[in-house]
Amino acid sequence: MTFVLPTNHPLRCTPQGNRSENNVANDIDPSDVxxxxxxxxxxxxxxQKRIEAGLPVVGSFGEVALEFFEMMQTWAGYLDGLKVGASNTVQKAKINCVIHS
Known part of the structure; x- marks a missing residue:
């Protein structure tokens, strides 16, 4: 069932009314619009808020690059912690070897 406004209806005389009528005629839900x-x-x-704050806009390459950079910094800190832990483990192993030799 298609609803069409009469030709002399006030809403039909406005650009908004024409767009709405065309959308409905083309099965486009006005709510979705x-x-x-x-x-x-x-x-x-x-x-606009991000630009004023000096940040890249949403969905831009700059935003993705910034997220990647922050992730790499997090991983670098994690890997540094692993190196320190591994170094301590090697030192303990060397000490145990000297003591037991």
């Missing part, structure tokens, strides 16, 4: 518009606005607002 509003949700998408709201989501786009939220992303734009977040990007």
């Amino acid at each position: 509003r949700k998408e518009k709201k989501q786009t606005q939220q992303i734009d607002n977040e990007n």
Whole structure:
């Protein structure tokens, strides 16, 4: 069932009314259009805040590179801890070898 506004209906005379009518005629849910518009606005607002803070925008190469760099720093700290632990284990093994020799 398709709903079509009469030609003299006030909503049909506005650009918004024409878009809505076309969307409904093309099986596009007006609610989905509003949700998408709201989501786009939220992303734009977040990007503006990030730009003002000196950060890269959401979804950009800069954002991905920054996340990768932070992850690599975390891993570097973890690996340094492993090296220290391994070094201590080797030192203990050397001491045990000297004592038991």
